[in-house]
Amino acid sequence: MNADQPTLVGGDSERQTKTKKKIKILIGNSAQNTQQKLQTFEAQALGFADQLFRVALRLCRDRAKAEDLVQETYLQSWRSFHRFELGTNLRAWLYKIMFNVHYSNQRKDRLHLVPVEETIAETLAYDPPTPQRLTEAEVLAALERLPRDFQIPIVLSDVEELSYREIADVMEIPIGTVMSRLHRGRKILRTELVNYARESGYKVSNMAKRGE
Amino acid sequence: MECRNFKELLDSYLCQELAVETNHQLLNHAEHCPPCRAEMASRRNMREALRRACSQDRLSEEACDRLRARLRAEVSASESLIGRRQRWTSLFDLRFAIPITVTAAVLIVAAVVMLPFLKSQTTPAQLFELSEALLSEAASDHHKCAPKFIQATRAAVMPSTVEPTYVGLEKVAASGAEGLRLHAAHVCAPDGRRFAHLVYTRDGALISLLVTERDKRALKIGNLPSADVSLAGLQEANLKNLSLGAFQTPKHVILVVSDLPTAENHKLAQTLASPVVEHIRKLDGQSVAALPQYRFDDGLTVLIASLRKGER
Numbered sequence: 004m005n006a007d008q009p010t011l012v013g014g015d016s017e018r019q020t021k022t023k024k025k026i027k028i029l030i031g032n033s034a035q036n037t038q039q040k041l042q043t044f045e046a047q048a049l050g051f052a053d054q055l056f057r058v059a060l061r062l063c064r065d066r067a068k069a070e071d072l073v074q075e076t077y078l079q080s081w082r083s084f085h086r087f088e089l090g091t092n093l094r095a096w097l098y099k100i101m102f103n104v105h106y107s108n109q110r111k112d113r114l115h116l117v118p119v120e121e122t123i124a125e126t127l128a129y130d131p132p133t134p135q136r137l138t139e140a141e142v143l144a145a146l147e148r149l150p151r152d153f154q155i156p157i158v159l160s161d162v163e164e165l166s167y168r169e170i171a172d173v174m175e176i177p178i179g180t181v182m183s184r185l186h187r188g189r190k191i192l193r194t195e196l197v198n199y200a201r202e203s204g205y206k207v208s209n210m211a212k213r214g215e
Numbered sequence: 216m217e218c219r220n221f222k223e224l225l226d227s228y229l230c231q232e233l234a235v236e237t238n239h240q241l242l243n244h245a246e247h248c249p250p251c252r253a254e255m256a257s258r259r260n261m262r263e264a265l266r267r268a269c270s271q272d273r274l275s276e277e278a279c280d281r282l283r284a285r286l287r288a289e290v291s292a293s294e295s296l297i298g299r300r301q302r303w304t305s306l307f308d309l310r311f312a313i314p315i316t317v318t319a320a321v322l323i324v325a326a327v328v329m330l331p332f333l334k335s336q337t338t339p340a341q342l343f344e345l346s347e348a349l350l351s352e353a354a355s356d357h358h359k360c361a362p363k364f365i366q367a368t369r370a371a372v373m374p375s376t377v378e379p380t381y382v383g384l385e386k387v388a389a390s391g392a393e394g395l396r397l398h399a400a401h402v403c404a405p406d407g408r409r410f411a412h413l414v415y416t417r418d419g420a421l422i423s424l425l426v427t428e429r430d431k432r433a434l435k436i437g438n439l440p441s442a443d444v445s446l447a448g449l450q451e452a453n454l455k456n457l458s459l460g461a462f463q464t465p466k467h468v469i470l471v472v473s474d475l476p477t478a479e480n481h482k483l484a485q486t487l488a489s490p491v492v493e494h495i496r497k498l499d500g501q502s503v504a505a506l507p508q509y510r511f512d513d514g515l516t517v518l519i520a521s522l523r524k525g526e527r
Contacts, residue, residue: 041290045283052282056274070278077282078289132250133257139268142261146268160230161262162269167232182227189226196261 044084048077051094054163055101061151061158062105072108076101095165098173106175133193134200145195153188156181216244221251225258344435345450345461349427349468352408353461354454357423357472364399364414365421373400373411380467380498381411381426387494388413388424391487395422415487422473424487426495429466449484453477460484464496 055076059069080087080100087096146154159165159173167185171178221244227233228241245252274282364371373384385400392415399414413424427433452459458480462469469492471484 037290041286045286049279049282052274052279053270053272056278057269057272060272070274070281073274073278074282074285078285081286081289132254133261135253135257135260137261137264139264139271142264143268146265157265158269162266164230167230185226186223193261 040084041081044081047093048080048084048097051097052077054094055097058098058155058158058163059101059105061155062101072101072105075104079104092169094163095169095173098159098163098165098169102173102175131194131197134196137196137200141196141199142192145192145199148195149188149191153184153191156184157188157192160185216240218244218248218251221245221248222254225255229259229262343450343463345452345463345468346432346435349408349433350452350459350461350470351454352406353410353423353425353427353470353472354457354459355406356403356408356410356412356425357421357457358455359405360403360412361399361414361421361423365416367398367414371397371400371414373402377402377411378428380428380495384411384426384491384494385413388487388491391490393486395487417483420473420475422471422475422483422487424491425470425472426491427468427470429463429468433463433468449481451477451481451484460488462488462492464492464499466499467495469495 052073055073056069059072059076060066063069063072076097080097083100087093146157149157155174156170159170160167165173167178167181171181174181221241224233224237224241228238233241245255371385373381375382381402385397389397395415395417397413397415399412401412403410403412408427411426415422415424448462450461452461456474457472458475458477460471460480460483462484469488471480471488473480473483475483
């Protein structure tokens with residue numbers, strides 16, 4: 004009996020150190036995992052911060068609010084990053100989260116989007132030729148004057164180069180609505196620019212290329 | 216393809232949303248139509264101007280730093296949560312099983328031992344609060360039984376066949392019942408609980424003095440009283456437009472029920488019930504003098520005595 008005892012004790016202590024190690028590994032692993040995950044997330048997602056911010060600016064029309072919206076978007080997407088499938092479109096996913104956050108903020112503020120004035124573009128039967136000489140400031144000014152419901156699809160499409168399908172997903176509106184808003188929005192934008200060009204004395208049909 | 220179609224499709228072409236065939240048709244048309252070719256160039260130019268214009272807006276360095284810091288904070292918060300969770304799960308490790316069981320056992324034993332002490336820490340008012348069941352039965356007895364005797368003119372005497380405690384109750388109560396007219400003295404049990412019932416009137420108001428034997432249901436906590444119930448004093452309640460006042464003795468509950476306003480019933484209960492309460496408490500085998508004194512009572516007495524000394 005006595006001879007057996009030391010081995011018994013030895014076995015016990017061995018088991019104990021094993022469990023201790025296991026616990027340490029568990030804790031260490033999870034911390035490491037989270038750090039690694041954050042690094043992956045930052046490397047992949049933070050690159051889109053400027054792009055998100057640009058759209059956020061159109062949504063909020065205020066720099067500070069847009070910054071908050073971008074931050075909230077990143078926090079939310081970090082929290083659900085485990086649900087994101089690597090290899091799918093991260094940028095569209097981020098936009099979608101941003102619109103979700105924005106919509107829920109709006110619901111909180113009880114500040115709903117002004118309903119689209121569908122008639123605005125209907126009256127524009129004439130589609131003028133696009134002016135060839137235009138400055139960035141002119142384009143931006145014309146964009147600012149557009150109703151927000153037209154502005155945002157145009158920015159998502161022409162600036163951020165999202166596909167119509169992605170815009171529909173992000174904004175949670177049917178793809179047909181996206182297309183009609185883009186169509187009308189662009190028409191209004193062109194008309195605005197033509198009017199501006201006329202007022203400034205430019206010839207719309209001027210073929211001279213804008214020197215850069 | 217006509218020029219009109221070309222213009223309609225041009226934006227979608229620039230967005231690369233068209234099918235390959237349509238792209239070819241468009242390019243074909245542009246090749247043979249200089250104005251449309253010019254329009255294509257203009258729109259492309261406008262698109263690029265728009266992109267350049269919007270790209271000037273960038274998230275500021277400060278905002279970017281804030282964003283990173285916020286993410287780090289979020290991560291460290293979630294990490295500490297995970298750590299805590301794991302420390303908890305490690306408690307279930309076998310090595311801890313025995314110490315935990317022993318500690319739990321000690322705590323349970325301590326709790327059981329401490330239970331009476333813990334109870335005595337609740338205020339007497341809470342401890343001796345009468346149950347709603349008792350109060351509503353008393354109110355119901357008054358409501359069902361008392362009106363029958365308003366017209367009674369015969370002298371009311373409690374029959375000698377009832378419980379010894381209740382015999383002669385009307386005589387005991389008489390000293391506190393000044394200005395009241397006694398209509399009946401009997402024992403009744405309309406809802407199952409037995410009450411000694413004295414029915415009085417005063418200026419048309421119907422008043423019942425009820426005495427009932429205490430049982431486990433009498434107190435809200437459902438236990439028999441563990442200490443001096445006289446500490447509870449007069450308890451009052453309002454049920455079905457009736458005012459109730461109740462006193463307790465170790466074995467009985469004495470109630471005064473009337474349709475008087477609460478304040479008047481309160482006054483009446485004090486005068487009407489006090490001789491009965493005194494009488495029954497003696498019968499219960501515990502005169503007031505013999506009741507154990509309580510620490511806080513002593514403290515108060517000492518305090519008052521010392522204050523009085525100071526006055527002098």
